[in-house]
Amino acid sequence: MSTEQKNNSKILLIVIILLLVAMGIAGYYIFSQKTQISELQEESSLNKQQLEDEYENLTMQYEGFKLNIKNDSLLQKLTNEQAKVQRLLEELKTVKADNKAEISRLNNELASLRKILKSYIVQIDSLNQANERLRKEKSEITNKYQEATRTLNEVSQQKQNLTEKVTLAAKLDATGISVLATNSKGKVQKKINKVEQLIINFTVTKNITAEPGERTIYLRIMKPDNDVLTKSRTNVFPYENKDINYSIKKIIEYGGEEVGVTMYWNVEEYLMPGTYRVDIFADGSRIGMKSFTLED
Numbered sequence: 001m002s003t004e005q006k007n008n009s010k011i012l013l014i015v016i017i018l019l020l021v022a023m024g025i026a027g028y029y030i031f032s033q034k035t036q037i038s039e040l041q042e043e044s045s046l047n048k049q050q051l052e053d054e055y056e057n058l059t060m061q062y063e064g065f066k067l068n069i070k071n072d073s074l075l076q077k078l079t080n081e082q083a084k085v086q087r088l089l090e091e092l093k094t095v096k097a098d099n100k101a102e103i104s105r106l107n108n109e110l111a112s113l114r115k116i117l118k119s120y121i122v123q124i125d126s127l128n129q130a131n132e133r134l135r136k137e138k139s140e141i142t143n144k145y146q147e148a149t150r151t152l153n154e155v156s157q158q159k160q161n162l163t164e165k166v167t168l169a170a171k172l173d174a175t176g177i178s179v180l181a182t183n184s185k186g187k188v189q190k191k192i193n194k195v196e197q198l199i200i201n202f203t204v205t206k207n208i209t210a211e212p213g214e215r216t217i218y219l220r221i222m223k224p225d226n227d228v229l230t231k232s233r234t235n236v237f238p239y240e241n242k243d244i245n246y247s248i249k250k251i252i253e254y255g256g257e258e259v260g261v262t263m264y265w266n267v268e269e270y271l272m273p274g275t276y277r278v279d280i281f282a283d284g285s286r287i288g289m290k291s292f293t294l295e296d
Helices: 003-067 072-094 100-170
Strands: 174-182 197-204 213-222 236-239 242-245 248-254 259-266 274-282 285-294
Touching: 003 072, 003 100, 072 100, 174 274, 174 285, 197 213, 197 248, 197 274, 197 285, 213 259, 248 259
Parallel strands: none
Antiparallel strands: 174 197, 197 259, 213 248, 213 274, 236 242, 274 285
């Protein structure tokens, strides 16, 4: 082989080697590019999924805040913002992962929505603090009201007890009650069929706490059958929230000192033998009682 042929063979070998090297470099570059593209696509998908998760988390935050809000105006604002987040989330789901412009826009929207949520959190916190103050004030007012009510009830009870004591102290009392069964001449009779008059004597005792003035004394004569002797069923007086019949009434002048009282019942009806009872009333209270017997 001539020298020229040898040189041509060397040049061809060099060219082949260079081509193989170039092809190797080109293959590595293509492989590297594909790997980078795949990694970018995977990263884009991850970024999109992360963005979707953040939108989902944001809408759940809005939902959580809404559960504890009683202010209608703020609740409506939160609802509107939550609807906007959900709308953008639905929009994000339709965007391709490699659409960087839309992903970037929706990412910016998310940042704005977070700022808005922070402003609402501040308002919610202020409202909660205000509500807490109101609850404390209400609790304090309630406690003061309950304390005042207890004090008032105690004072009222004390006043009532005092009034009852004063009323009891001022109550009149009839003592020394006696009943005489006589004829028309005032002579005591032992047989019931000869009795023409009942004479009731008693003393209203001294009581300086009782209010002086006129007093109406009502006297009831109860027969053995517990019916009251009365000249008319219209003769009634009030006692314990009802009207009851009386037999005799008499007005006396009472000045706090002891007063003797005599009352008369003219017998005009049949008297059955047995035990009778005289009840004496004044100022709405029974002030004395005496039983007596009439024999056949």
